Amino acid sequence: VVTHVDEQRLRSVSEKVAARWTVSTHQPIHYEIESVPGVLDVDNLRLVDFTTDGRRLVVVDDAVAGLYRERIEHYFSSNTREFRLLTLPGGEANKNDAALDQLYAGFESFGLKRRSEPVIAIGGGVLMDTVAFASSVYRRATPYVKVPTTLIGLVDAGIGVKTGVNWKSHKNRIGSYDAPSAVFLDLSFLNTLPARHVSNGLAEILKIALIKDRDLFELLESRGPGIVRDDVDWARPDAALTSIVQRAITGMLEELEPNLREHVLERKVDYGHTFSPVIEMASLPALLHGEAVAIDMMLTTAIAHRRGYLSGEERDRVLAVNRSLGLPSTDDVLTEELLTQALEDTVAHRDGLQRTPLPRGIGQCTFVNDITSDEIATALGDIRGAAAALAGSARA
Amino acid sequence: VVTHVDEQRLRSVSEKVAARWTVSTHQPIHYEIESVPGVLDVDNLRLVDFTTDGRRLVVVDDAVAGLYRERIEHYFSSNTREFRLLTLPGGEANKNDAALDQLYAGFESFGLKRRSEPVIAIGGGVLMDTVAFASSVYRRATPYVKVPTTLIGLVDAGIGVKTGVNWKSHKNRIGSYDAPSAVFLDLSFLNTLPARHVSNGLAEILKIALIKDRDLFELLESRGPGIVRDDVDWARPDAALTSIVQRAITGMLEELEPNLREHVLERKVDYGHTFSPVIEMASLPALLHGEAVAIDMMLTTAIAHRRGYLSGEERDRVLAVNRSLGLPSTDDVLTEELLTQALEDTVAHRDGLQRTPLPRGIGQCTFVNDITSDEIATALGDIRGAAAALAGSARA
Secondary structure, three states, X not given: OOEEEOOOOOOOOOOOOOOEEEEEEEEXXXXXEEEOOOOOOOOOOHHHOOOOOOEEEEEEEHHHHHHHHHHHHHHHHHHOOEXXXXXXXXXXXXXXXXXXXXXXXXXXHHOOOOOOOOEEEEEOHHHHHHHHHHHHHEOOOOOEEEEEOOHHHHHHHOOOOEEEEEEOOEEEEEEEEOXXXXXXXXHHHHHHOOXXXXXXXXXXXXXXXXXXXXXXXXXXXXXXXXXXXOOXXXXXXXXXXXXXXXXXXXXXXXXXXXXXXXOOOOOHHHOOOOOHHHHHHHHOOXXXXXXXXXXXXXXXXXXXXHOOOOOXXXXXXXXXXXXXXXXXXXXXXXXXXXXXXXXXXHHHHOOOOOOEEEEOOOOOEEEEOOOOHHHHHHHHHHHHHHHHHHHHHHHO | OOEEEOOOOOOOOOOOOOOEEEEEEEEEEEEEEEEOOOOOOOOOOHHHOOOOOOEEEEEEEHHHHHHHHHHHHHHHHHHOOEEEEEEEOOOHHHOOHHHHHHHHHHHHHHOOOOOOOOEEEEEXXXXXXXXXXXXXXXXXXXXXXXXXXXXXXXXHHOOOOEEEEEEOOEEEEEEEEOOOOEEEEOHHHHHHOOHHHHHHHHHHHHHHHHHHOHHHHHHHHHHHHHHHHOOOOOOOOOHHHHHHHHHHHHXXXXXXXXXXXXXXXXXXXXXXXXXXXXXXXXXXXXXXXXXXXXXXXXHHHHHHHHOOOOOHHHHHHHHHHHHHOOOOOOOOOOOHHHHHHHHHHHHHHOOOOOOEEEEOOOOOEEEEOOOOHHHHHHHXXXXXXXXXXXXXXXXX
């Protein structure tokens, strides 16, 4: 109810009018993430809301277009009255204004209805973030559906409500919180995913393990190396692999749900995301998102170890699992200066404090506000030393 | 609570994994609109949250800069530790990407903290819409405060949660729903507002009167002409003028609050906004927003009259009040073709139906989905005839 209080009407010299109105309500947020094996099977109508007479605008990135264009066209031409396929260039460097303009033009020329024709995004994290942002602001909110095709999309970018594009060199500087209409997970897309991109997704899974799920860490320790090395058939994942993916998703959602718009700035899932946004953008296009996150996690693991939060044995297990997942622990782009700048930007993003999660043993974390430049330098030396030792032993 | 149901695990040929997660929560929305006479008085700390040691980024349009730059600089240099004033070009034609880029660059170089340094927008509707949108997406939501300096800002753009910029020729095509941290109303800004812009705001007040508040209509009938004609001192408004402004605000908020994100597309406050977005953009920069709204209202008043929803006497009263408020009833830009195109775009915006409010008598409205091209043509003829007759009688 709108409260209007004309309470303070002052009959003074100036007879100033003082009044106050209060607007108070709440916005329900509800969405479902559904595992839909064979989401592009032509007789599976989940992606068109069980109907076949709708219109759909479908957006993919060029990698998905290269691999799945015919299947997608066959699916939608069979199951809609009208559809259009838009292809965006993939990659972090294309997550920008130009992609938004391309999307708005596509929405406009398709004559997208405002509520009943959800945009369908099929692709990796960059594609989903970009399409979700464009949808969230087109006509002030157009519904959209996410179908992640990468592992990082399945366990991270695809399942939350955060949308965004980069602005100049600043990662995800422009974005929104906007829940998808639906998310459909089909692991079989991963059968066409290059190994490096499997590792990229495993970084976000490792993150969840390190901050809150020791059992998941142990699953990664035992089953993880095989995920990268083996010829996994993602359409028929074994129990351990299924468990790894599902625990990661559940763990992530448990953290997101009570804090969807990040009113609490101490977020466990920000682990690995203190230094990595600047690392990733500075290295562009060398490091993938998950690789930059892994480097951040290894650096902060070293900080945590120096603080006594992790034993040497725990630190070494973490470094070994990270390595076994095909992830880097450092990169030439890292300098003390870059890392200091990264921390400063994160402090602005976290409203004036570091609020940086650090591991406390494996599977728990704590938040700190007092990381110093010296600690960063020492940790960088530690990680570089470990990497050099490993390279040496590999050569020996 | 995140629900994870691994319910449909199928041990069939492919041993497909089917699982489902549900994310369900709600987002509280609360904001206050406060009448703060003398908001720029140096001893009034409302605009800096009662503190004087903060940092503030202030954004104004060039009209406000021309009139109030010194007062604003004096206020903030006295009451903040650090502040920066950004000036954007005003006017509908500048409500675009270039303005957003200018804002993002300003936010970035000021090093705006994410939560505790609300951006302060002081200006008209275009300025507030643009700053509010930029804030709502910068770092996925940066708080902002609105201080409207125009009548249309005070009763319409300033008090709601809709933000937006134009995209190419499409009005407010890109935007968001994002509640301000606070809205401060100071009528005394209107003492420097040109008469045409007072009329511009009166159009939105007339809208509220026509669709839901017959008493407000009668107040406009009696007091309205004087608002435009007289030398009103807005710092000391009389009771009738105060009542007109406050009823308009209360009426608007009553409509907005239960439907803040427009989940219901039948909105009474969309009266005058069926044809006007396209009329306004087609005439750019000739017609102000309120003028385009007035033209739309007069056209739909004529449609309602032809349908028998309004008597001839009621229609004539509406036309007379509109005229007495200094508002146009038609414009050379109007053609049957343009109006048909406008209705089509509105149908997409309202998800496939016209959902057009039409007056039912004065102070009530009804929604229709069946306005025809013939009705539009007839109404256009009616309104043009009335305008011509009036021009003739004025010449005679």
